[in-house]
Structures are given as C-alpha cells and as structure tokens.
Amino acid sequence: MPTRPDDEKLRGLIADYFGAGSRLRILRSAPAFGAPVFAVDFDRGVRHYRTLGSFGPSFGAVNPDELQVTEQSSMDLLYPAHLVFHYERLMSLAFALCERPMTALLLGVGGAAMWRFLRAYVPECAPTLVDADDSVMAIARRWFYLGQPVVIDTAQRFLAGNTSRFDVVLVDLYDSRGPASFDEAFWARCVDALAPGGCLATNWADFASNRAVRPMAEAQNAVARARGFDTYFVTRRGFRDNLIQYLSTGDERQPEAITSVLERFARERRLPDRGRGILEHCIVSTGFPLEI
Ligand SMILES: C[S@@+](CC[C@H](N)C(=O)[O-])C[C@H]1O[C@@H](n2cnc3c(N)ncnc32)[C@H](O)[C@@H]1O
Structure with missing residues (x-):
C-alpha cells in the first residue's frame, strides 16, 4: 500500500472513531471519490462489523473544514446480507x-x-x-x-x-x-x-x-x-x-x-x-x- 505523508493522521482518526481494537484492512486513495477510503473491522459487543469509510465535511460542525470520518457502507461479518444501517x-x-x-x-x-x-x-x-x-x-x-x-x-x-x-x-x-x-x-x-x-x-x-x-x-x-x-x-x-x-x-x-x-x-x-x-x-x- 503506498504511504502518503498524512497516512498516520488518517489512521489515528480511524482508530479514534472505531476504537483502539479496530483493524484497518486497507486505506487507499480514491480519485473520483475525492478523499482516501478505507475498510476497517471492529467489534460491538458480540457483533463483528466491516465498514467502508472515508473522510468528508462535517456539516453543522463548528469548523466545517475539519476532517471527519464518514461511514459509507457497513457489513455484519457473520450475516453479510443483513442491512446494518x-x-x-x-x-x-x-x-x-x-x-x-x-x-x-x-x-x-x-x-x-x-x-x-x-x-x-x-x-x-x-x-x-x-x-x-x-x-x-x-x-x-x-x-x-x-x-x-x-x-x-x-x-x-x-x-x-x-x-x-x-x-x-x-x-x-x-x-x-x-x-x-x-x-x-x-x-x-x-x-x-x-x-x-x-x-x-x-x-x-x-x-x-x-x-x-x-x-x-x-x-x-x-x-x-x-x-x-x-x-x-x-x-x-x-x-x-x-x-x-x-x-x-x-x-x-x-x-x-x-x-x-x-x-x-x-x-x-x-x-x-x-x-x-x-x-x-x-x-x-x-x-x-x-x-x-
Ligand atoms: C454511501 S455510498 C453507497 C452505499 C451503497 N448504497 C451500499 O449499498 O453500500 C456512495 C457511493 O456513491 C458513489 N458516488 C458518489 N457520487 C457519484 C456519482 N455522481 N455517480 C456515481 N457514483 C457516485 C461513491 O463512489 C460511493 O461509492
């Protein structure tokens, strides 16, 4: 995976958002999307999830330019056909x-x-x-x-x-x-x-x-x-x-x-x-x- 200078910051944001126990699977740039995207696995109680995330504007936030993790899609790893959101x-x-x-x-x-x-x-x-x-x-x-x-x-x-x-x-x-x-x-x-x-x-x-x-x-x-x-x-x-x-x-x-x-x-x-x-x-x- 190519490393960008700001990867560490992005990884930090992902860990803050999904928890220290989360496992980042991939982080890569997505030119048409306009920001890096990632897949991350994490647990919530007995459930295990994989989420496709990105970084985007925080509508309504004090500082709208601040980078914010956004969840694009999610999957229950035990029941992949269930809709999580x-x-x-x-x-x-x-x-x-x-x-x-x-x-x-x-x-x-x-x-x-x-x-x-x-x-x-x-x-x-x-x-x-x-x-x-x-x-x-x-x-x-x-x-x-x-x-x-x-x-x-x-x-x-x-x-x-x-x-x-x-x-x-x-x-x-x-x-x-x-x-x-x-x-x-x-x-x-x-x-x-x-x-x-x-x-x-x-x-x-x-x-x-x-x-x-x-x-x-x-x-x-x-x-x-x-x-x-x-x-x-x-x-x-x-x-x-x-x-x-x-x-x-x-x-x-x-x-x-x-x-x-x-x-x-x-x-x-x-x-x-x-x-x-x-x-x-x-x-x-x-x-x-x-x-x-
Ligand atoms: C929230 S995700 C969709 C989640 C999806 N409904 C699912 O079932 O997991 C939004 C997607 O829209 C795509 N997208 C954004 N703008 C687009 C456009 N103008 N035309 C086509 N795709 C676009 C992005 O690349 C991204 O994959």
Missing part, C-alpha cells in the same frame, strides 16, 4: 413498494450492502450497478464480497445515455464533498428510467444540517408532480438519521401504505427480525421534514 433498511422498502421487482438500478454501490441484501432476499431481481469510483469498487470486490460487474461512470452520465426501464431505482450518491448535486433534469431521467409501477428511493444524509439537501429533494418532488405522482419522506424522529425520499408509481403509492407494505415484505421475504424496527420511531411526511 437503518437508512438502508428504509431504502430496501422500495422493493416492496413495486409489485414485481425484477430489475433494479443501484446508483452508488459503495460497500455493496444493498447488492448483498438483494442477492439474499430478492434473488429474482437483476440489479444494474453504477458507481463513479473504480478504487471504491476494487475495495468492494476485495473486502465486501461484491461479485458483479459495475458500470464505472457518474450516475448523471449513465442516466443521460440510458434507455432501459427498472422496477426500482435507488439513489445513494455520496463522496468526500457530500451528496452529488441533483437538478430537475437528473430527477426527470430517474423517473424516465422507472418501469410502470416502479419505485425510486433516494437517500439524504445530514438533511437537517446541510442546506443543499432540501432544494434538491423539492426538485424531485416538482418532477414527480409534473408527471402526476408525488413523493414522501421517512426518517427517524430526532432528525439525526438519514432521510429517505420515495417516489412510488404503483398502486400502493400513498404514504399510508408503507406500514402494511413493510409487513407483507417482511413476511414474504423472511426479513431479519421480521422487519421490526424499520419503521419504528419514524415519521412519514409528505413535505420535507423540518425540526420545529
């Missing part, structure tokens, strides 16, 4: 919100958590994977069991040339600068990429502190409305977790349907812990959620 479990509901999820477009592959989940729980679904960073994908293949080809391109460029339709489109696009920037043209292409009855789900991290998020989420809503659809949002109370925006075009597109949709999905797919906790302590809102 709550936001990923929320995003997985997109597969329940369309009638027959036979194809999916995953924009932003990271540590391939959603890909492993799909293989285990929705095996009939054929995913197309797109990620801008080859180095991150090399880590996903070596350390996170990713075993499928990935289109190495930006989601924006991929969508501009796309003519296929997918039952599910997931947008989870983050790099060292935070979320990719999305405009109405991007969302229009996402909706164009949806098969009839399909569902688009978008992950918004730091939505309460990053002011760039709300206009981008509202741009998606504007595109949805222009097509006769709507979007809605789900996040945990407290506004510290991520926010998921759903644009569902199927019969169960109303926000009220999500609870029964989850129950059915959990039962049919035998989700871990019967899907308990996925919608617990969550608010479901038709407008962008704001702290009062």
Whole structure:
C-alpha cells in the first residue's frame, strides 16, 4: 500500500472513531471519490462489523473544514446480507413498494450492502450497478464480497445515455464533498428510467444540517408532480438519521401504505427480525421534514 505523508493522521482518526481494537484492512486513495477510503473491522459487543469509510465535511460542525470520518457502507461479518444501517433498511422498502421487482438500478454501490441484501432476499431481481469510483469498487470486490460487474461512470452520465426501464431505482450518491448535486433534469431521467409501477428511493444524509439537501429533494418532488405522482419522506424522529425520499408509481403509492407494505415484505421475504424496527420511531411526511 503506498504511504502518503498524512497516512498516520488518517489512521489515528480511524482508530479514534472505531476504537483502539479496530483493524484497518486497507486505506487507499480514491480519485473520483475525492478523499482516501478505507475498510476497517471492529467489534460491538458480540457483533463483528466491516465498514467502508472515508473522510468528508462535517456539516453543522463548528469548523466545517475539519476532517471527519464518514461511514459509507457497513457489513455484519457473520450475516453479510443483513442491512446494518437503518437508512438502508428504509431504502430496501422500495422493493416492496413495486409489485414485481425484477430489475433494479443501484446508483452508488459503495460497500455493496444493498447488492448483498438483494442477492439474499430478492434473488429474482437483476440489479444494474453504477458507481463513479473504480478504487471504491476494487475495495468492494476485495473486502465486501461484491461479485458483479459495475458500470464505472457518474450516475448523471449513465442516466443521460440510458434507455432501459427498472422496477426500482435507488439513489445513494455520496463522496468526500457530500451528496452529488441533483437538478430537475437528473430527477426527470430517474423517473424516465422507472418501469410502470416502479419505485425510486433516494437517500439524504445530514438533511437537517446541510442546506443543499432540501432544494434538491423539492426538485424531485416538482418532477414527480409534473408527471402526476408525488413523493414522501421517512426518517427517524430526532432528525439525526438519514432521510429517505420515495417516489412510488404503483398502486400502493400513498404514504399510508408503507406500514402494511413493510409487513407483507417482511413476511414474504423472511426479513431479519421480521422487519421490526424499520419503521419504528419514524415519521412519514409528505413535505420535507423540518425540526420545529
Ligand atoms: C454511501 S455510498 C453507497 C452505499 C451503497 N448504497 C451500499 O449499498 O453500500 C456512495 C457511493 O456513491 C458513489 N458516488 C458518489 N457520487 C457519484 C456519482 N455522481 N455517480 C456515481 N457514483 C457516485 C461513491 O463512489 C460511493 O461509492
């Protein structure tokens, strides 16, 4: 592994964040991502995890230029198909919100958590994977069991040339600068990429502190409305977790349907812990959620 002058500092940040007992597997530069990325193993009680991490801006911090460890994706080493992050479990509901999820477009592959989940729980679904960073994908293949080809391109460029339709489109696009920037043209292409009855789900991290998020989420809503659809949002109370925006075009597109949709999905797919906790302590809102 090539050593950069600041490697020691980065290793120190990783050890501080994940604990002295954590084991760094790889630390390397990722040019498209814009910052070094790493894979680290650590234990939390009886659970053993491997996380794909990086360094990024600390939205809402006193000094926003200060380097901060950011977690991009995580894997339970004993149960690699389980989704570790709550936001990923929320995003997985997109597969329940369309009638027959036979194809999916995953924009932003990271540590391939959603890909492993799909293989285990929705095996009939054929995913197309797109990620801008080859180095991150090399880590996903070596350390996170990713075993499928990935289109190495930006989601924006991929969508501009796309003519296929997918039952599910997931947008989870983050790099060292935070979320990719999305405009109405991007969302229009996402909706164009949806098969009839399909569902688009978008992950918004730091939505309460990053002011760039709300206009981008509202741009998606504007595109949805222009097509006769709507979007809605789900996040945990407290506004510290991520926010998921759903644009569902199927019969169960109303926000009220999500609870029964989850129950059915959990039962049919035998989700871990019967899907308990996925919608617990969550608010479901038709407008962008704001702290009062
Ligand atoms: C949070 S991770 C995705 C985690 C993933 N959903 C999973 O299941 O593990 C974000 C990924 O988005 C990718 N990315 C960021 N901006 C991008 C863009 N504009 N186009 C394509 N990929 C992008 C990064 O390289 C990174 O791998």
